[in-house]
Amino acid sequence: LARLVASSQSRKARSAHLAPADQQLFTRDSTARAQATARQRATLAAALQQLAADSTALTTTFAPAIQSLNDYLAVYPGDVDAATSLAILYAQSGHAAQAAAVFDSLAAHAKDLDAEALLGPGMRLVGQGMYRPGARALALGLAKNPYRRDALFSLAAAYYQLRDSASLLPTAQRLLALDPLGRPSLRFMAAGWDFRGARDSVASVVAANLKAGSSRPFRITLEFLDAAGQPVASYTQDIPAIPPRQSQAFDVKVSGRGIAGWRYRAS
Incomplete structure (x- = not known):
């Protein structure tokens, strides 16, 4: 619509005129566009107003529970279940920043908190669309x-949904280091570069990794890591040629103390 108006103003400045039939078509088309734009703006305004009303209503509804949980956590600040419940209530009532801050408080007060106590709730929150606290x-x-x-994947997915250009790329790089052939890893890498406006890097990621045609047979080595990133067990697997959009399943059984994650590499 703006381009049509600018074009009309330019013609007026040049004292140029459309043919009668074209003028009639232009008038009808520009009027229809203006009406459609007005309807879209009205719909958006109504949706935003409804969203604000819903958020206010939820805040009012959840207020007693939020207050009770805050009171409880003031006495027992390391209670994971209470903190997660509070974060969910904050997120559902439209207070994403406060929901995220709940986990900062939890981590600060429970120094010896197990990683799983944060990773499990975080993945569930992301799965429910509560991206910032997740x-x-x-x-x-x-x-x-x-x-x-799986936690890195969820974190990358959350940053992607939040359009967090500063955080997505380094998270995708960490994920790619563990899963260098996984298409989700590559897609997040491409999206991370795209968010930063580096289109050449996006093209290179796609060209280098997302090729058409069957793969060649190759061998991978899986390394099972402890929490410090040190390998405690490994497993080698031959991978046959795989057609596009297909996969190859295989079972892996290893033993090792303190396995916290895994990665693989071509060998």
Whole structure:
């Protein structure tokens, strides 16, 4: 619509005129566009107003439970279940920043908190679309165990949904280090570069890794890591040629003390 108006103003400045039939078509088309734009703006305004009303209603409804949980956590600040419940209530009532801050408080008060106590709730929150608090819980949990592939995947997915250009790329790089052939890892890498406006890097990721045609047979070595990232067990597997959009399943059984994650590499 703006381009049509600008074009009309330009013609007026040049004292140029459309043919009668074209003028009639232009008038009808521009009027229809203006009406459609007005309807879209009205719909958006109504949706935002309804969203604000819903958020206010939820805040009012959840207020007693939020207050009770805050009172409880003031006495027992390391209670994971209470903290997770509070974060969910904050997130559902539209207070994502406060929901994320709940996990900061939890991690600060429970120094010896197990990584899984943060990673499990974080992945559930991301799965439910509560991306900001989920991302915060996952980031704190991954600081304790950096090698949980599924948690890294959830964190990358959360940053992607949040359009967090600063955080997505380094998270995708960490995920790619564990899962270098996984298409989700490659897609998050490409998205991370795209968010930063580096289109050449996006093209290179796609060209180098997302090729058409069957793969060649190759061998991988899986390394099973402890929380410090040290290999405690390994397993070698031959992979046959795989057609596009297909996969190859295989079973792996290893033993080792303190296995916290895994990665693989071509060998």
